[in-house]
Amino acid sequence: MEPSAYRARRAITVSVVMFILAIVVILIGLNTGTIRLSPLAVWQTLLGGGTTEEQMILFDYRLPRIVVTMLGGIGLGVAGAVLQGVSRNALADPGILGLHAGAAFGLIVFVSFFRTMEGSLAMLIPMFTFAGGSVIAIVIILLAYDRQRGIMPIRLILVGIAIEAGVSALTLFLSLKLDPDTYAFAARWLAGSVWGRDWINVWALLPWIVILVPIVYLKSKTLDLFSFGDEIASGVGSSVTRNRLLMMILAVALSCASVSMTGGIGFIGLVAPHLASRLAGPQHRYFLPAAASIGLVILVTADTIGRSIFQPNAIPAGVIVALIGGPYFLYMLFRKKV
Amino acid sequence: MKWNKGYTISLSLSAGCAWLVFSLFMAVSSGAKEMDLYTVWTAVFDYNASLTPHQIIHELRLPRVLGAALTGMAFAVAGAIMQGVTRNPMADTGLLGVNAGAAFVVALCFALLPSLSYSHVMLLSFIGAALSTLFIMLLGSAAPGGLTSLRLTIAGAVVAAILHSLSTGIAIYFDLSQDLAFWYAGGVAGIKWVHLKLLAPVILAGLAGAMLLGRPITFLSLGEEAATGLGIKTARIRILGLLIAVVLAGASVSAAGSIAFVGLVIPHIARRIVGVDYRFVLPFSALLGGSLLVWADFAARMVNPPREFAIGAMVAMVGVPFFLYLARKERREL
Numbered sequence: 001m002e003p004s005a006y007r008a009r010r011a012i013t014v015s016v017v018m019f020i021l022a023i024v025v026i027l028i029g030l031n032t033g034t035i036r037l038s039p040l041a042v043w044q045t046l047l048g049g050g051t052t053e054e055q056m057i058l059f060d061y062r063l064p065r066i067v068v069t070m071l072g073g074i075g076l077g078v079a080g081a082v083l084q085g086v087s088r089n090a091l092a093d094p095g096i097l098g099l100h101a102g103a104a105f106g107l108i109v110f111v112s113f114f115r116t117m118e119g120s121l122a123m124l125i126p127m128f129t130f131a132g133g134s135v136i137a138i139v140i141i142l143l144a145y146d147r148q149r150g151i152m153p154i155r156l157i158l159v160g161i162a163i164e165a166g167v168s169a170l171t172l173f174l175s176l177k178l179d180p181d182t183y184a185f186a187a188r189w190l191a192g193s194v195w196g197r198d199w200i201n202v203w204a205l206l207p208w209i210v211i212l213v214p215i216v217y218l219k220s221k222t223l224d225l226f227s228f229g230d231e232i233a234s235g236v237g238s239s240v241t242r243n244r245l246l247m248m249i250l251a252v253a254l255s256c257a258s259v260s261m262t263g264g265i266g267f268i269g270l271v272a273p274h275l276a277s278r279l280a281g282p283q284h285r286y287f288l289p290a291a292a293s294i295g296l297v298i299l300v301t302a303d304t305i306g307r308s309i310f311q312p313n314a315i316p317a318g319v320i321v322a323l324i325g326g327p328y329f330l331y332m333l334f335r336k337k338v
Numbered sequence: 339m340k341w342n343k344g345y346t347i348s349l350s351l352s353a354g355c356a357w358l359v360f361s362l363f364m365a366v367s368s369g370a371k372e373m374d375l376y377t378v379w380t381a382v383f384d385y386n387a388s389l390t391p392h393q394i395i396h397e398l399r400l401p402r403v404l405g406a407a408l409t410g411m412a413f414a415v416a417g418a419i420m421q422g423v424t425r426n427p428m429a430d431t432g433l434l435g436v437n438a439g440a441a442f443v444v445a446l447c448f449a450l451l452p453s454l455s456y457s458h459v460m461l462l463s464f465i466g467a468a469l470s471t472l473f474i475m476l477l478g479s480a481a482p483g484g485l486t487s488l489r490l491t492i493a494g495a496v497v498a499a500i501l502h503s504l505s506t507g508i509a510i511y512f513d514l515s516q517d518l519a520f521w522y523a524g525g526v527a528g529i530k531w532v533h534l535k536l537l538a539p540v541i542l543a544g545l546a547g548a549m550l551l552g553r554p555i556t557f558l559s560l561g562e563e564a565a566t567g568l569g570i571k572t573a574r575i576r577i578l579g580l581l582i583a584v585v586l587a588g589a590s591v592s593a594a595g596s597i598a599f600v601g602l603v604i605p606h607i608a609r610r611i612v613g614v615d616y617r618f619v620l621p622f623s624a625l626l627g628g629s630l631l632v633w634a635d636f637a638a639r640m641v642n643p644p645r646e647f648a649i650g651a652m653v654a655m656v657g658v659p660f661f662l663y664l665a666r667k668e669r670r671e672l
Contacts, residue, residue, distance in 0.1 A: 096496070143662055158428070158488075158665045161495045165433065165598055166658030169651040176648060191506040266499065310511060319507035326500035330477060333492055 011286035014279045018293035025297050026070065029304040030062050037062070061197065068196035068261050069303045069317075070296050071209045073268065075258030077295020078213050080269025081276070081288055082251040085223040086244055087156055090274060090332060094255035095266025096157065098140060098164035099133045103256040104190055104264050105167050106132025108174045111182055122196075123204045126257040133256035136163060137248065189263045192318015194303050196261035208257035213292065216250055220284035223247065227282070265318040267325020268295050274332065298324075347612050354625030358407065361629040365403045365636045366395055397531075405529030405537065406635040406649075407628040409594040412541045412586035414627020415548050415620055417601015418608065422555040422616055423579040426490055427606070427664060431467075431587040432598020434494035438501040439470025440591035445505040449512040456592075457536050464588035470497060471584050525649050526594050526635050537593050544586040545624055551579055552617035559616065597650045599657020600627050606664070630656075 030042050035057055037045070044050050045058045076094065083092040094100055106128040114121055140163055144156040175186045189195060196205065216223075222243050259265060276290035302317040302324075309315075366382075367373045373381075373391055380386070381395040413431060420429035420436075431437050443466030447459050454462075474497055478490050529537070554575040557565040565572050590597070604627045605619060612618040631649070638647040 091492070096499070143666070155665055157492060159662060161433070161491070162658050162661040162665065165661075166654045169598075169648065169654035173648040173651040187506065188510055191503065191510055193510070266503075313511045313513065315507050315511055319503050322500050322503035326496055326503075329496050330493060333489060333496070334477060334480065 007281045007283065007286060011280040011283075011290070014276075014286075014290050015293070018290055018297065022070075022293050022296050022300070025300045025304070026066060029066050029069070029300050030058065032304050032308045033057075033062065064199050064202050065194060065197040065303075066300065067202045068205060069194050069300050071202070071205045072194070072196075072258040072262035072265070073272075073296035073299030074213060074292040075205075075209050075254045075295075076262075076265065076268040076299070077272035077276075077291040077293075078216055078288060079251045079255035079258070080271075080295075081273035081284070081291040082216055082223065082247050082254070083269065084273050085226050085284060086247045086251070088227060089156060091157055091270070091329070093267060093270035093329070094133075094251070094259075095264070095269065096164075096329070097160035098136050098167065099252060099255050100259050100264045100266060101164040101167040101171065102132040102134070102136030103129035103259050104132070105136075105171045105174075106130070106256070107189060107260065108171050108178075108186060111178065111186060112174060115182065120200065122198075122200050126204055126208060126260040129256040129260035130253055133252045134249075136167060137252045139163060141248070188316060191316040192259075192263040192265035192321065193306075193314070193316030194262045194299075201261050205257060205261045208253060212250055212254050212257075216247075216254075217285070217288055219243070219247065219250075220288055223284040224282075262299065263316060263318055265299065265321050267321050267329060268298050270332075271325050271328050272298060274328075343613065347618050350611050351618070351622060351625070354622055354629075358625050358629045358632075361632040361636075362403055362407060365406070365632045366399045368636065369394075369399060369639060401529050401531050401534050402526050402635070403632055404534060405526040405593060406631040408534075408537055408541045409526065409590040409597070410600060410631025410634075411545060411624040411628040412590040413597060413600040414604035414608075414623040414630070415545055415601075416583040416586040416590075417627075418605035418616070418620055418623040419548055419551070419555065419579045419583045420601065421605050422559040422619075423576045424490060425559060425561075428491050428602065428661065430598060430600075430602035431583060432596060432600075433491065433498070433602060433661075435470050435474055435498035435501065436467045436494075436584060436587045437591050437596040437598065438498035438505075439473075440464070440467040440588045441596045442466055442470075442501040442505045444592055445508050448514055449508050456533055460536060460540070460589055460592040463592035464585055467584045467588035467591065468581075470501060471580055473497065475580070525638075525646070526631070527646060529593055533593055537589055540589045541586060544582050544589070545620075547582045548579075548586070548620050549617075551575060551582070552615070552620050555579060555616040555620075556614065559614065594631075595650065597631070597653055599653050599661070600630060602664075603657050603660045604630060606660070 027039050027042060031037050031039060037054060037057060041050060041054055042058065045054045050058070079094050080092070083094060083097065084090055107125065109132070110125060110128040114124075140156065140159050143159045143163075171190070175183055175190070178186060185195070196202070226240075226244070226247075255269060272295040273287065273291040275294050276287040280287040280290040298321060299317060302320040305315075306317045306320050307314040363375060363378055367375055367378045371391070371394060373395065377391050378395060381389075381392040382400070385396055386392050387396075416436070417430045420431065420434065421427060440463040443462045444459060447454050447462055451458075474490065474493050477493055477497075478486075554565070554570045557568050557570050558572060558575055558579075562572060565575075587601075604623045608619045608622040608626060612622050630653070634649050634652040638649045638652050641647045
């Protein structure tokens, strides 16, 4: 069999498997909670049947939260894939690089000003987190940039770690000034607890994912070129600097918008693309869809576990993701020669 | 030349002592109620319990300021030791996950055993610090290519991230997040004489132990071969050094929360001034670190009274730019 056809087939198989897996975890997620809904009831309710009670539980409570979680997982998985492609660094992750710390800072500024996150104000939150994340991204890139050698991968991580520590200290300080209720909310957010559970949160996040993910997908050739290194990429005729900038902005926007509704969840951006490229091959057009669906599966699963096993107080999904993603990161760190 | 260097060192050490004492007096005399230095002096050396200013100084300010000095010393010396024995210029108990291990255990104590006495909390936080250190070191040395300073730094940051995430999870699950956040942000406001009675002997013993290791750490910091050639048992010194660093960091974290960057910045400044000999770097780091936290706490109280700024954020404002400067300077390594 011709290699490329083989790869395409493998990629399709992986995508189909991931799609089925995603459906399964979504159904389990919809089923889980204080009142259980059987998959059959879920299906009937989705198609317009079901009792009024079932409709209310599904459409007013479960579905919006699951959709936010799905969108967030997709956003984080794709953002991680883009960051790793652009920086040619398998350890790049929006959380580790400090983008989430920036987003968190933006969110704390938002709650300090507006004092609430309810209602239509929620539409503004992704803007604030995006602004915070962008500022951090610019600072990190400037500091990791070397005039002769461009962005240095390892320095990117070191700088990210330091900036993250500093910005987190500032965020912590600002959050201590909040009243206890707002604080409790902010703390949950920081720990990566999916808080978006109304349709307004879905509407706030949806455009970012629906518009930006396809753009990334259309640019998958460009991402492939980056992996060959700058010389080859510019030799082929792609305008390296401009494309890199665009892709960076896309990654920052995707990850910051996602965490604005799901909370500061790290490590998905690291694990999802890495697993995806192992399963579906290194070409971005094959593994981007896999990365998106793996991100979705991880986040939906983590959220379901967090809110079902640890009753009555839920454990934030971010904690569960960190428990899986952190060791995975260390494994990758030590497998490579640094 | 030889004489000149000794002169610089002794001058720096005495200046450091004087600066620390001056800092202590300044910090004790200023606050919501200004005291003149005469009152401070008499309150310390001629305490009269019937005078209100004396009481304020004795019961509120003195333990707090002494606590800041002690924890600052401990963080700085722990950082200096770690930089010496791991030969990693970016080592710091905060960045390498030692503080996070201690903090995680303290969070567990807050949640599960809220009535635990301070001495037990302190003991358990040592264990937390020791376990996370051990874990990071084992991970680092198990990897192909060994324990490079880069890998150590990144692994430390990730272990710290996992532990921090777990601590927050526990705090949220047990509904004590803001209490814990206040403590985690770092602060010496809560330090009382009861704490100092335990904290002071442990930290002073740790500092004394560190000073005894000054000579071998110097050789170790020059390189493995050099140290072995000079008859230093490198493994033993490394373990002893890390043990002392863990004790110092564990005690400080249990009292003042996780304060990063002190242990990163201070040893660099100390080496810049007194040279690379750890017999002098360690005591000088202690003096500078103690004064740094005394001033940081002082500033934290004075920026926006009566609210207090988090001391950890205060130190980070100095520490982050410094770390970035180091990361850029190490360009050949990275």
